[in-house]
Amino acid sequence: MSTTRADTVSTRWARAQLFFASKAYADAAVILAEVVAEVPEQVAPRLLLARAYYHSAQLRRAEEQLREVIARDPVEQYAHLMLGRVLQRQGRAAEAESFLRIAAAFEGTLPADL
Secondary structure, eight states, X not given: OXXXXXXXXXXXXXXXXXXXXXXXXXXXXXXXXXXXXXXXXXHHHHHHHHXXXXXXXXXXHHHHHHHHHHHHOTTOHHHHHHHHHHHHXXXXXXXXXXXXXXXXXXXXXXXXXX
């Protein structure tokens, strides 16, 4: 049986999830970068790649992926939350605030006095 593009991507996606689950974030990121390159339209691999970058302290790369997730899916609450946290870790608290507020609004936890 021949291996199709989908099988290859699917296999790598599963392997990357295993690396991520075992906290081998840098290894997961390498695989996920390949998956994202092959299926750039899919948000889930890109979001997991951003998370792998975040956990392996590759904050600029995480920021880049999260901005792309938000561009592709503007109502992805977790991407807004993560981008806010990435920006905070980079010492960019003022910039982070808007993303954290958007995430809170999507989640329904925005304070009533705003």
